[in-house]
Amino acid sequence: MIEIIRNLARRKLRSTLTISGIVIGIFALTTMGALAAHFNQQLDVGVQYYGSNIQVGAPAGQQIPLLPLAKMDQIRAVEGVEAVFPTYSLLVNPGASFSFGGPAATIVNWIPEQVARMQPKTNIAQGHDVSPDTGGEVVLGTTLASTLKKRIGDTVDLPVKPADASRDFVSHPFTVVGILNPTGTAPDGFAYVSTADARLLFADTLPPAIQSSSELRQIAPGFTVYGKAGASLSQLDAIANRINAQVSGVKATKPSIAVNGYKQFVAIFTAITTGAAILALLIGGLSVINTMVMAVSERVREIGLKKALGAHTSHILREYLLEAALIGLISGVIGYLLGVGLTSLINAGSASGLQLFSITPTLTVETIGFAVVLSALAGVLPALRAARLDPVTALRTTN
Amino acid sequence: MSTIELIDLTKHYRQGKDVVRALDGVSLQIHSGEFLSIVGRSGSGKTTLLDLLGLLLRPSSGTVRIDGADTTRLRDGQRADVRGRQIGFIFQEYNLLPALNVIENVLLPLRYAKSTVKDGRARALQLLEMVGLSDRLRHRPDELSGGQQQRVAIARALIHRPALVLADEPTGSVDTQTSEDLLALMRRLNHEEGVTFVIVTHDLDLAAQTDRTVHLKDGRVVSDQAVERAPLASTSQHEEKE
Secondary structure, eight states: HHHHHHHHHHSSSHHHHHHHHHHHHHHHHHHHHHHHHHHHHHHHHHHHTTTOOOOEOOOOOSOOOOOTTTTHHHTSSSOOEEEEEOEEEESSTTTOOOOOBBOOOOEEEEHHHHHHHHHSOOOOOEEEETTTOOOOOOOOOHHHHHTTOOOOOEEEEOOOOOTTTOOOOOOOOEEEEEOOOOOOGGEEEEEOOHHHHHHHHHHHHHHHHTOOOOGGGGEEEEEEEEESSSSOHHHHHHHHHHHHHHHOOOEEEOOHHHHHHHHHHHHHHHHHHHHHHHHHHHHHHHHHHHHHHHHHHHHHHHHHHHHHHTHHHHHHHHHHHHHHHHHHHHHHHHHHHHHHHHHHHHHHHHHOOOOOOOHHHHHHHHHHHHHHHHHHHHHHHHHHHHHHHHHHHHTTTOO | OEEEEEEEEEEEEEEEEEEEEEEEEEEEEEOTTTTEEOOOOOSSSHHHHHHTTTTSSSOOOEEEETTTTOOOOHHHHHHHHHHHHHEEEEOOOOOOOOOOOHHHHHHHHHHHOOOSSSSSHHHHHHHHHHOOOOGTTOOOOGOOOOOHHHHHHHHHTTTTOOOEEESSSTTSOOOHHHHHHEEEEEEHHHHHOOOOOEEESHHHHHHTTTTTTEEEEEEEEEEEOOOOOOOHHHHHHHHHHO
């Protein structure tokens, strides 16, 4: 062991170059891996989120896409339905329907019983939930809170007024009373207001003739339907089919369709980042192999000497395996830490609060393990070749 | 008492279409405790002969017997074991490991040898005392002169109490004075440890100070004779005995 460390210390330039080569490879692997891990994670929770409920809206072709609340009782009577909630949702930033890496920020009505059923688990991390009666209160998802740069007690105008808003654009002041825990999916970009407030904000988006209608309190643009807790996607699909068959004038969307839509949306990012991670793996791997092969090839003579002094091939292999694995470990840890540093910096510095990188325990084990195993293999193969030479040939090799 | 017998030893290399006969039917007997030199011009086969003696190479034909045992059929690992137990090496370029200090370099063969040497460290200290480097134990090779490095290599060659030490141009990289000092040292160890020395050299003055000189030419032995000791050499030998 002492010999290995002295060898590294003695040839400082050589060691620095060897370690740098591996560090760069592992650094690239860590950052790309963290990016891929992030999208995979988001895919997982997203699938969980979109697969946990059934969205019911007005049938296609209905002139004004609104549903009477009375339909909720009919839906509740359908076999398998456990709960139905009216859902009012509208964009936080009108006109911006797309957001990088996830669903667009949305204003939604907060119903405690519904939130309790949501998957993944959604809780208030700071502050408290919106009271149904007070009005003017909002609970923000984590991503939205940092995008809007709002903390508890701050006031936010919703919907956010776009730069090119018309003169009659209406928004209302809300006080931030709570911030949600990060879920990794849609609720991170949600602004939860009371059902009454959501209904008002929603009404603002409707044609004036309907806005003044006295029946406004009796309608909703859609319902969110839940089966029993832990219901499978196919069970929920079956419930959606039954709703469509048994309740007229509504259109229940099978959650599998929502899930597939979401998967397609995320798939492109996952494909790009996974591709980049594999590329980093290849480049990093080649860099590790190259540097180790070069480092060992320089020491053929030393291997020849050891063999002349009585070393068996197995002795040589053991020594070089240990040395190469140690180099891999040192470089792997440095490369990994640099990767963690850079990704945390980007995550923390992101103006939109968008978290693009996820450092998972699996990624940690994989990247450092990869560095160690690949370095060991790349170091042992040339050592094995040198150890198999005639000691004479190895000894007389000029480096 | 180990006797080494070389019986009709040949070593042929293929070089393109040609076959180079590096060694072409050499037979020799080397007795225990001898202080022997092998001389010849470069290309005469002396280093090849040394490599075959040290079981570093396999002959094309012929046999190397150590104490009557044929080494030709030994597997690589067994040959390594024989080297690790019975043979010490001294090279022209010293071949010390730069990452190890003096005493660690001397102890290196014990790392691999299934050695019977019990207290390796005490033995190393004793040898370093004998070669005059007791005050340099923690020095690295690059902190030593050429002559000092070769002394370390000589101590390393003897650490495992070998029966035979093979030296390939051991004084080829040092000046005349150092060369004589090194030879005197090897001679002394030959006496005190009773170990056989086979020294390959192209330096005829050096060869003249050994007990027996084998002259090689084109891979064959052209002469093999006891050295007629010059008066000066025998005097110095006499002094050492005292």
